[in-house]
Amino acid sequence: MNPNVRIRELQRDKCNFVLSGVNLGFANSFRRTMMADIPTVAIDMVVFEVNTTVLPDEFIAHRLGMIPLISTNCDEGMRYTRDCDCELGCPLCMVVLTLHVRCDMPGTTMNITSDHLQIQSGGDAWGGEELTKRGEDFGLPVSKSRGFNGHPILIASLRKGQELKIRCEAKKGIAKDHAKWSPCTALGFEYDPYNKLRHTTYWFETDKQAEWPLSANAEEEEPPREDAPFDYNAEPNKFYFNVETDGSLTAKEVILKSLSNMQSRTATLVYNIKHQSRPDAMDTTDAPAFPPAGQRTSGQDQSYTNASGWGASPNTSGANMGWASPNATAQGGWSL
Amino acid sequence: MDDGNEDWTNLARPYRGLRPSDPIKSVEDKWLLLPAFLKVKGLVKQHIDSFNYFVDYDLRAIMEANCKVTSDVDPRFHFLFTDIRVGTPVSEQADFANQRQPITPHQCRLRDATYSAPLMVDIEYIRDNKRIQRKDVVIGRIPIMLRSNKCVLAGANESQLAVMNECPLDPGGYFVVKGTEKVILVQEQLSKNRIIVEIDSAKSIISASVTSSTHSGLKSKTYVNMRKGLIVLKHNSFSEDIPIVIALKALGVQSDKEILLLCAGNTESYQEAFSPNLEESSRAGVYTIQQAREWLGARVRSMRRMVGPRRPNWEEGLECLVMIVLTHVPVVNMDLSAKAIYVATMTRRVLMAHEDPKLVDDRDYVGNKRLELAGQLLALLFEDLFKAYVSELKKAFDKVLGKPARTSAFDPHTTMLLHGNPITQGFIRAISTGNWSLKRFRMERAGVTHVLSRLSYISALGMMTRISSQFEKTRKVSGPRALQPSQWGMLCPSDTPEGEACGLVKNLALMTHITTDVEEKPLVKIITLLGVEDIQLSTGSEIYGPTSFVVHLNGLIIGLTRFPSRFVAQFRKLRRAGRINEFVGIYINHHHKTVNIASDGGRICRPLIIVERMQPKVTNEHIQMLKLGKLAFEDFLHQGLVEYVDVNEENDSHIALYEKDIEPSTTHLEIEPFTILGAVAGLIPYPHHNQSPRNTYQCAMGKQAIGAIAYNQLNRIDTLLYLLVYPQQPMVKTKTIELVGYDKLPAGQNATVAIMSYSGYDIEDALILNRASIERGYGRCQVFRKNTAIIRKYPNGTYDRLVAPSKVGTEEKLPKRYEILDDDGLARPGERVDPDDVYVNKQSPKDTVTNSLTVNPAQVEYRPTPLTYKTKVAGYIDRVMITDTDNDQALVKVLIRQTRIPELGDKFSSRHGQKGVVGLIVPQEDMPFNDQGICPDSIMNPHGFPSRMTVGKMIELLAGKAGVLRGTLEYGTAFGGSKVEDMSKILIEHGFSYSGKDMLTSGITGEPLEAGPRAILTRQPTEGRSRDGGLRLGEMERDCLVGYGATQLLLERLMISSDQFQVHACQTCGLMGYNGWCPYCKSSKKMAQLTIPYAAKLLFQELISMNVVPRLIMDDAA
Structure with a gap:
């Protein structure tokens, strides 16, 4: 195998490249890793102090969770809450964002957007080298990042007198736990645009060529000759990727992190096979990006293991995010 | 919504997103008449019109018929109701300034009050020899139909409605009684006062029957039956059947010749069939009128004979003929000839059916049906209540007048005021229970009203157009249930439930109107002026002459015409010119040689474009004017371009479906073909491509869809309310969707669907969901549940109270279950409620009986009666409302909210009757995807297609995909919509296959399961998902196991895993005992223990309780 990557287009949040010299299994693992295994930061818990908007707490909490936050170098710059020594969250494993908006203009509605979210500075960091590894504006909504030219994300609309005051705790996670932690939006993946390998059969009425438009990637390959014999030994080895991200990570970072993630997991596997006599072999620190499976399901993964599943329980409200403190005491809303 | 100065009469403004200025393509745009129609008539106009008619006309008519109150004691006593009217809805109690505040429907919903207005009368009476008139005396309150002309919502624009917390899309047409929304469903009945001829082949009887019904509410059924050649008149008040000739003689036709001509005319075969009846009369020795009346009277x-001597038989007979038989035929000055002709006509119809059995009437023909609406039912109810009120009043007056010495002059007004409010109570009771039991009219109907279903916007709308039939559901007859060709355009062919009510419950089509009564007198005048001869001046041979046609008005025989076509044409001309009410129908029946004019209420009709000389009268210019707002639907009617046509007239017309179909004989043109469907079936995209039962299934299922309910949904406090967090308007719309406003209150989401097989968890219609989609909000919904606490006052002066939670002993904190309570004893909004938490901390006095006025209020002892949260899953307090009810009791409503996300077993459905449950939830990386990385939200198994033939769904998928790519909403309107060819072109333009297909890349233990809940009575597993129930192993499944011989499996499924139960039974007597003891034999000798299903044991005990002894005979009891 002689892996080779040719980048056709590279932007901040988009990368289009051709991967060749690898087999199908590797290419698909690569795709799946980019989608599901790259850690990012996303709002995971919301404490409502005042919510007089028309939307219920869970509704807003769910919307907040979906907002992409800048997560540059998240895998090294942050700890999973479950791995952290702290009890209630600390700067090492948590970014606190606050939002306090009140509409006082009569006759108009006011939009709360992701731009209203602010990082709460301060807090003790008990050492830890993680903080130094973070990129700038870590944890800030992507819409507030430098060079962003799009619309901020709408959270809710307010009329006069309505107010929203919340405190959000953003945590590190992966898309296997909840889709909000996925850095990718769409992930295009294709090989063999001419179907030379006959991995699929195209349905057609009269003429296959006329009825099935070729994909853009067909330009990269030789059209098969009409009389070419079918090579049943051929294997796919050229894969066309199109990675688009939501901005929390750059496309480049997603690709690089995925590769190193795969590498470390493979290394763990190899290590464990070699030391299989040791029963605690799975408990490894070699692959911090990928915690052992058992631990994962018992800890964070309640969005689909919780038997009841109805959204209102603390672990499932907004699918594993956005529940408010049950000990709230202040009148009329939630408090800390 | 935009500026608040909306002018609803201005058509230039968009109506539900349809601008009249939308570009025109051809006269095809005549469909714009539909929004214009709905704007005037609305979707539930039939209810509102009927109620308005009741309030504006019927109410006064009923009062006038019962306006006088006399006294048996004082013959000079004079008391008169002179007028009656309904006020505006105001509160029941006056406020501190003695003002009655206007009330809105939403206040009533929240306060569990009745939305009603005072019913006021003007009275006139004599006191101290002076005539006294009083105006606006309130005699009760009448529930007001929402959006009727007495309702505060009538004519309000969107911003005014918003102030009143009302949804502009809500159709109205229902009542708010004790806080619940009640609908009086439309009732279907056989039309009154019309002759129906039927043949009972089993008994070989040909019968012509007519149900007479007059405004005074008397109903009776008269038959003319022919059996073995003999014709008889049959009526309940005669102890035996009356030979027809005797009946006619009693009605004043003495000569046999005249009778023969009246019944049979000059037709030889009819005369022959009739002649044996003449003998029948002479055999009875009846020759003269007098003899006939004697014979009849005997x-x-x-009947209930009042005081006085018994009258002679002939008088008795005459009175019966005048008063009871065929009451709807008027008798003026004791002239019975009209009745005689009527009976003769019935006889002739029997003779005709005897000659040609095809000449019978069809009971199921929609033209023979009348729809009874809220107004008519309320009128009956009011008549009953008013009569009862008047007679009570009379009793009260008599009582006072009967007193020998009165201190002051008698004032009936004060007596009236002291009279309570039986009318108010009567209305409320009838509407809230749905029981119309009016002894006066021998009416005993239950289930007239229903709670308006607010499951979704469409379910509420569907309920307003529903028609229930009076037929018994248990009867296994297919006739009334079958699709009738005459229901075209009037009743929706798709929307009917499955099962026992199939075909009996119907729904109105989109463009229908139900008539109200139109006065007959002016019509008679016009008919006479148009040259119709008086029937009573004609002989039998003239009536049945070759060119003469009999003119009927509402079933009454009015006269004769020799030029029926000209007469009908002139009549129609007058109607189109607006000289005759637009809802008067006229048609020629060539079989009966009659011209029928109908002006009665309850007929279904619909507007059609008039066609003359092969030219539709509506032209492009008219449509242009409509678009510019210079013409309204009314103008089209008044200019004679469009007219209302009822079922009978429709079937006498030649209606072209499209302009291209117009022929020389065409009389009308359809406005738009898709209006044959109702509001619910109109939501289905491409229904004309589907197998018809699928559309019917969809009509039932569309009402269950979760989505938005109304604009005021978050202000409502309903018992149970389901809302979708992110509802979306459908990608593939229909014109109906826009017309009913479903795009503004949608119920559903547009999903990316892959039709493929995946994982095996998708068999039997199960579907696969993408977990990432769910996590991003797909199918997420909120459930709101109402909990009510009433703070009661007790007769002994004590009352319930709400108290702040108190700490126990020296504890620092409150007990956990009291944590969410505020100082007022109510939970704080926004708090989470866990199971067993208290959210209303109510306390009730221990003693509510002993009079405690003497007791110090501080010494009253209380016991806790809190509301605790019983649901297993935590919820959140959404809102807490404190108010008072109409009878002055404090009312606390707590709304608790839960957010639910899709899980295994939840039901999802497309719009084509294709439902399925979630079989598996798959992570996004495992989902199939195309080369662009698009992956589906759900996967549906292709096996759902071949047998169901829902081609419409496939086209919807295609149109939806094309719409997404192009960024447009596509149309799937019935008999129209976006064309498949165009959709394919769009797909090709965007680099997809024209067919919508895509190349996708693909990415248990032996322990028993935890037992589920059981029903209390039968101890069998519960049914239904909501109750966490099991899946039924039904009879057919059982048959499979029996056929296969899997006895142990049968035993396990039907008993061991269900409701296994140990009983002790006695081998001697075969009865069940207990603990090895037979209480019947008083012995424990031959007791055996056996295992039977609990339901079987229950059955035995229930049988025993009914004096049936089931005995167990045991073979080899150990």
């Missing part, structure tokens, strides 16, 4: 069922 056979009148003895």
Whole structure:
């Protein structure tokens, strides 16, 4: 195998490249890793102090969770809450964002957007080298990042007198736990645009060529000759990727992190096979990006293991995010 | 919504997103008449019109018929109701300034009050020899139909409605009684006062029957039956059947010749069939009118004879003929000839059916049906209540007048005020229970009203157009249930439930109107002016002459015409010119040689474009004017371009479906073909491509869809309310969707669907969901549940109270279950409620009986009666409302909210009757995807297609995909919509296959399961998902196991895993005992223990309780 990557287009949040010299299994693992295994930061818990908007707490909490936050170098710059020594969250494993908006203009509605979210500075960091590894504006909504030219994300609309005051705790996670932690939006993946390998059969009425438009990637390959014999030994080895991200990570970072993630997991596997006599072999620190499976399901993964599943329980409200403190005491809303 | 100065009469403004200025393509745009129609008539106009008619006309008519109150004690006593009217809805109690505040429907919903207005009368009476008139005396309150002309919502624009917390899309047409929304469903009945001829082949009887019904509410059914050649008149008040000739003689036709001509005319075969009846009369020795009346009088069922001597038989017979038989035919100055002609006509119809059995009437023909609406039912109810009120009043007056010495002059007004409010209570009771039991009219109907279903916007709308039939559901007859060709355009062919009510419950089509009564007198005048001869001046041979046609008005025989076509044409001309009410129908029946004019209420009709000389009268210019707002639907009617046509007239017309179909004989043109469907079936995209039962299934299922309910949904406090967090308007719309406003209150989401097989968890219609989609909000919904606490006052002066939670002993904190309570004893909004938490901390006095006025209020002892949260899953307090009810009791409503996300077993459905449950939830990386990385939200198994033939769904998928790519909403309107060819072109332009297909890349233990809940009575597993129930192993499944011989499996499924139960039974007597003891034999000798299903044991005990002894005979009991 002689892996080779040719980048056709590279932007901040988009990368289009051709991967060749690898087999199908590797290419698909690569795709799946980019989608599901790259850690990012996303709002995971919301404490409502005042919510007089028309939307219920869970509704807003769910919307907040979906907002992409800048997560540059998240895998090294942050700890999973479950791995952290702290009890209630600390700067090492948590970014606190606050939002306090009140509409006082009569006759108009006011939009709360992701731009209203602010990082709460301060807090003790008990050492830890993680903080130094973070990129700038870590944890800030992507819409507030430098060079962003799009619309901020709408959270809710307010009329006069309505107010929203919340405190959000953003945590590190992966898309296997909840889709909000996925850095990718769409992930295009294709090989063999001419179907030379006959991995699929195209349905057609009269003429296959006329009825099935070729994909853009067909330009990269030789059209098969009409009389070419079918090579049943051929294997796919050229894969066309199109990675688009939501901005929390750059496309480049997603690709690089995925590769190193795969590498470390493979290394763990190899290590464990070699030391299989040791029963605690799975408990490894070699692959911090990928915690052992058992631990994962018992800890964070309640969005689909919780038997009841109805959204209102603390672990499932907004699918594993956005529940408010049950000990709230202040009148009329939630408090800390 | 935009500026608040909306002018609803201005058509230039968009109506539900349809601008009249939308570009025109051809006269095809005549469909714009539909929004214009709905704007005037609305979707539930039939209810509102009927109620308005009741309030504006019927109410006064009923009062006038019962306006006088006399006294048996004082003959000079004079008391008169002179007028009656309904006020505006105001509160029941006056406020501190003695003002009655206007009330809105939403206040009533929240306060569990009745939305009603005072019913006021003007009275006139004599006191101290002076005539006294009083105006606006309130005699009760009448529930007001929402959006009727007495309702505060009538004519309000969107911003005014918003102030009143009302949804502009809500159709109205229902009542708010004790806080619940009640609908009086439209009732379907056989039309009154019309002759129906039927043949009972089993008994070989040909019968012509007519149900007479007049405004005074008397109903009776008269038959003319022919059996073995003999014709008889049959009526309940005669103890035996009356030979027809005797009946006619009693009605004043003495000569046999005249009778023969009246019944049979000059037709030889009819005369032949009739002649044996003439003998029948002479055999009875009846020759003269007097003899006939004597004969008849002897056979009148003895009625309640009042005081006085018994009258001679002939008088008895005459009175019966005048008063009871065929009451709807008027008798003026004791002239019975009209009745005689009527009976003769019935006889002739029997003779005709005898000659040609095809000449019978069809009971199921929609033209023979009348729809009874809220107004008519309320009118009956009011008549009953008013009569009762008047007679009570009379009793009260008599009581006072009967007193020998009165201190002051008698004032009936004060007596009236002291009279309570039986009318108010009567209305409320009838509407809230749905029981119309009016002894006066021998009416005993239950289930007239229903709670308006607010499951979704469409379910509420569907309920307003529903028609229920009076037929018994249990009867296994297919006739009334079958699709009738005459229901075209009037009743929706798709929307009917499955199962026992199939075909009996119907729904109105989109463009229908139900008539109200139109006065007959002016019509008679016009008919006479148009040259119709008086029937009473004609002989039998003239009536049945070759060119003469009999003119009927509402079933009454009015006269004769020799030029029926000209007469009908002139009549129609007058109607189109607006000289005759637009809802008067006229048609020629060539079989009966009659011209029928109908002006009665309850007929279904619909507007059609008039076609003359092969030219539709509506032209492009008219449509242009409509678009510019210079013409409204009314103008089209008044200019004679469009007219209302009822079922009978429709079937006498030649209607072209499209302009291209117009022929020389065409009389009308359809406005738009898709209006044959109702509001619910109109939501289905491409229904004309589907197998018809699928559309019917969809009509039932569309009402269950979760989505938005109304604009005021978050202000409502309903018992149970389901809302979708992110509802979306459908990608593939229909014109109906826009017209009913479903795009503004949608119920559903547009999903990316892959039709493929995946994982095996998708068999039997199960579907696969993408977990990432769910996590991003797909199918997420909120459930709101109402909990009510009433703070009661007790007769002994004590009352319930709400108290702040108190700490126990020296504890720092409150007990956990009291944590969410505020100082007022109510939970704080926004708090989470866990199971067993208290959210209303109510306390009730221990003693509510002993009079405690003497007791110090501080010493009253209380016991806790809190509301605790019983649901297993935590919820959140959404809102807490404190108010008072109409009877002055404090009312606390707590709304608790839960957010639910899709899980295994939840039901999802497309719009084509294709439902399925979630079989598996798959992570996004495992989902199939195309080369662009698009992956589906759900996967549906292709096996759902071949047998169901929902081609419409496939086209919807295609149109939806094309719409997404192009960024447009596509149309799937019935008999139209976006064309498949165009959709394919769009797909090709965007680099997809024209067919919508895509190349996708693909990415248990032996322990028993935890037992589920059981029903209390039968101890069998519960049914239904909501109750966490099991899946039924039904009879057919059982048959499979029996056929296969899997006895142990049967035993396990039907008993061991269900409701296994140990009983002790006695081998001697075969009865069940207990603990090895037979209480019947008083012995424990031959007791055996056996295992049977609990339901079987229950059955035995229930049988025993009914004096049936089931005995167990045991073979080899150990």
